[in-house]
């Protein structure tokens with residue numbers, strides 16, 4: 001069998017796999033691992049179970065066998081905003097094969113991958129996975145490697161892969177098995193040397209461009225997909241790196257029976273010949289579909305001859321970028337070729353799933369169908385291994401699938417439980433956010449500001465003359481940490497959203513698990529710096545009641561967490577950073593103005609505004625605690641408080657009434673908790689229902 005021979009010929013490096021038609025995945029046993037050097041075998045290895053020839057050699061993956069996929073798509077037409085992007089595009093690729101989608105920039109390559117992955121709605125056409133239409137069950141078996149490499153820059157490659165494995169591999173597998181699988185993927189993609197390097201970004205040096213591309217592919221391979229869609233994985237790589245990456249992909253496809261669809265821009269002739277099938281697009285229409293090795297003959301048949309020693313990829317791209325009449329000639333020839341008897345039978349039948357369904361279940365004798373002779377012919381003309389895939393009832397969970405099957409008919413479940421997702425995401429969030437939130441700069445800023453505030457308001461006396469200064473420290477502390485938390489949440493959200501959207505699109509976890517994990521994972525980081533500030537500055541003020549100290553700290557932290565919720569909400573709402581900064585600046589400035597310190601004589605028609613100010617509630621609570629539980633504030637000789645005519649000290653009620661409002665401690669706290677709950681809930685709703693990943 002061709003596939004078997006090719007597989008045997010291309011034994012993957014390090015002899016990790018037993019090759020054969022369906023001998024897809026086998027982990028190295030203990031001895032093999034040990035002999036493979038220091039980077040290997042970080043985790044306990046599972047015994048090497050050999051099961052029957054059709055089973056996966058990875059016991060924990062038995063429930064999600066990587067079914068080989070025979071992908072056929074026919075008559076695909078897609079338009080975006082009323083503009084046709086793809087028109088009547090066909091293609092077909094078998095397990096172990098690589099289908100290259102080529103064409104000039106803007107011809108619709110990415111659009112085709114988006115359609116095949118189910119992210120874009122088709123105007124017309126069908127996509128068959130073996131004989132099933134594309135549905136959620138199959139979507140889980142697709143990996144889509146995007147053109148952009150989207151990662152958390154501060155995590156190392158290994159950490160990134162480990163988190164992905166823990167999130168996306170089934171709970172049936174133990175932690176050790178998941179880690180073992182990470183080792184396996186690192187080996188396959190030859191990433192051993194850089195596994196402990198951070199991913200990096202334009203500010204921090206990390207993985208090289210080629211390593212990042214491999215890392216991107218590795219993340220997707222972790223799900224053990226049947227079909228791999230890769231959007232220009234070689235772009236930005238030098239010719240050696242591009243060739244090496246393509247070789248790795250090709251070997252992997254062959255050895256593990258993966259079906260690969262890849263878009264390429266300007267491949268070298270070596271890369272070009274690694275692809276088994278070629279789909280050439282010209283302005284969204286098929287300019288050629290067939291074996292890669294036959295494309296030059298096809299062009300010769302329309303009078304376009306390649307010069308000797310010329311890269312065929314360059315040649316065909318030049319032709320379809322040529323004059324209008326040449327392009328038209330090529331497209332017409334491609335249309336003619338579809339009627340040819342060499343054209344794959346699966347792409348010629350009207351409804352192949354219907355035909356095979358009847359054939360398989362013998363509902364009707366083939367002669368009673370609408371295309372009786374074609375039904376028999378179709379199956380007879382298929383190559384034996386393709387026919388087996390189409391008729392293999394095991395690969396069709398919903399056995400009565402017809403072309404109008406909708407997603408609800410297909411089985412869908414998350415790879416891991418809510419608890420696993422929450423645990424892993426909280427841990428990842430903590431690890432990813434720590435360098436950002438507790439950066440050296442933030443430590444210096446916090447300690448510096450704590451000392452400065454302490455020195456500025458050093459050892460304040462408990463007298464009416466110092467009252468404004470005591471309130472100044474409280475107001476400054478609440479507003480500073482409000483701004484810090486709100487803008488911190490705001491600035492971190494857009495880059496994080498990219499990663500989350502990518503992972504949500506691939507169905508890695510529930511949004512609710514992510515959202516809750518983010519709240520919990522970042523909580524210790526959010527409260528660390530305000531607590532340090534408080535520990536430094538408050539004792540310097542000269543107040544020594546431990547109870548007051550701790551209660552004030554509690555309200556400062558509550559205020560910080562509330563502000564962070566507002567930041568999450570605005571970040572979730574606004575895709576445009578400029579808009580979100582403007583909105584946040586407006587809100588924070590308004591909340592300061594109506595906080596009760598800067599302006600006490602607010603016009604009556606504007607007083608309602610102070611109830612929208614979170615600083616107002618936090619500031620009030622801090623005053624209530626400080627002035628009722630701390631040492632009394634002694635009246636000045638010429639006091640502005642009427643109560644001083646009867647008393648030596650000023651009670652808290654008088655201080656607050658002078659500001660125009662007075663709510664009890666519990667009411668302020670309740671409102672702050674309300675802010676916290678409502679903004680977090682609104683942030684979730686926006687992500688869940690409005691800004692969903694496209």
Ligand SMILES: Nc1ncnc2c1ncn2[C@@H]1O[C@H](COP(=O)(O)OP(=O)(O)OP(=O)(O)O)[C@@H](O)[C@H]1O
Nearest residue numbers: 080081085103104105106107108109110111112265
């Ligand atoms: N959301 C969209 N709205 C409007 N036009 C779009 C949208 N998405 C894609 N297009 C248009 O569809 C055409 C095909 O885009 P696509 O990204 O599929 O091309 P491509 O072949 O992958 O290009 P490249 O090789 O440059 O990545 C382009 O002209 C593009 O402008």
